[in-house]
Amino acid sequence: MEAKNIKFRHVYWNPYFGGLMLGLLIAATFYVTGRGVGATGGTKATVVKIVDVVAPEHTENQEFYSKYVDEDKNPMKNWLVFETLGILIGAFLSGSIKGRVNFRIQHSPKITSKTRLIFALAGGLFFGVGSQLARGCTSGAALSGSTVLSLAGFITMIGIFGTAYLFAYFFRKLWI
């Protein structure tokens, strides 16, 4: 047991240092490309692409998809798709250097893995719907949006964190 604990003991960066690096990265992103980062855009492009492959007529008729599917416009040729790919690679690099890459389910000892997975799925569902409504998630809207002082960025940030604080009590069994 000891050895396992040591292997999984997570040594992370100092959070302020991480924040500094992240802040500089966001600034650099804006400086080079004029836009911020984003996380759900890649998933959305994948959704559109798969639906398009499976049922092309549906995409043409449906308003939501038709914006992204054109004669020659490939929805996967999207800035965010490449960026998402980069996130995966970068995180893998960081994890593997520190020896954190391993298949596992992380959950509080008070619940089972199955419970964790169910709630993970539910959380993802909520985030999928919510991010489309809010035109962004924590990375795209709150982080990048707030950097350029957009109103939406702060609304989203306060909304997400405020709501989570309000309802944290009800979900405490999941985590602590």
Add this chain to the structure above:
Amino acid sequence: MGPLTFNDIISTEWNYVIALLIGLAFGYILEASGFSSSRKLVGVFYGYDFVVIRVFITAVSVAMITLLYLDYLGFLDFSMLYVVPTYINAQVVGSIIMGIGFLMGGFCPGTSLTAVAIGKIDGMVFTGGIWLGIFGFSEAYPYIEDFNNSGYLGNVTIMDYFGINAYTFAFGFAVFAIIAFTVASKIRKNIKEIQY
């Protein structure tokens, strides 16, 4: 003069390569700061680990100040940067939904990608959930389209809406950041240690 791709200092073909590189750095920093661990992320709501607000608020503040300095020195045109459009009703409801989702899933989309990359199955399930959520949303789109587009105010910035000077706001935000960190540290000391 930035943004670089706008004035053809960097051509648009490089855009996707740049996207990849930026994503790479983003994923690396997130994972190295510990955001691939769901229990670490929700610690901010229960008081045992404040890494989220420390990284988040530092990042926003640093980036904001850097960009404003670059704008002042003439290296960047701040007004050309993308401002997320404001849809008040949709965004308030959307962020409430996302807040609940955060509590349930313990991830946000960006961090779930980092979890996927290091093999966390709950991260993969979460990402699958996002996929389904977006799919469901788009199927239901005709019914909620009106709500989705309600409360549109355009690409509004804090300066436009409240009439505050950008520099004043950035300074105020920095002060708020320091206060938040101090409070977080105090709370952290008084909550019992949790092993994860």
Add this chain to the structure above:
Amino acid sequence: MQKRYIFLAILFIAMASGLLFLPDMKEKSQIPVDVFLNDIHSNNRHLTSDEIAKRIINGDPMVFLVDVRTVEEYDNYSLPGSINIPLKDILLDDWAGYLDQDIVDVIFYSNDDILSEQAWALCKQLGFKNLYVLDGGLNTWFETIMLPKEPGELASTAAFDLFSFRTGASIYFGSGSTAVAVEAKPVKKKTIPVKKKAKREAEGGC
């Protein structure tokens, strides 16, 4: 709290407060006054009608004619390949892409020099480059190119050469040397070969 965090916090606040005390930078930088006056007094900016005619006929891609008169006057008659920026609009951001560059030669013209000189001065003091003025404006253009005066018997060969050039030019530009009234030729709106600073819409989102 650890000392280094306090130090970092102070540093952070100092950087942020620096923003509050920044002196106001002038929106658009202006060139120094003596340089500007020097340029006014020198005559480098004037291009004669002959020079312009020659360059247009040769299809010089560096020629970029700007008509600073009103829209009605522009539609009535204008030089081929010119665009119309009324003088009152000359400093609008829309036109900065055309005027603030260093690839083609921007040549202002109006009926006589007055408006075009003003346009030149306005753009010059903002530091734009490659700015020129059609000497004498369209009035001189008509007198020299469109309706060239035949030189007298005792004039030099050079004068005769010039006259024949001008006759040819006037035929090229469509009036014919004997026509009195100049017909409004449909002006081909030249596509700008230079990459203008496109005000590209930022894309973004999640």
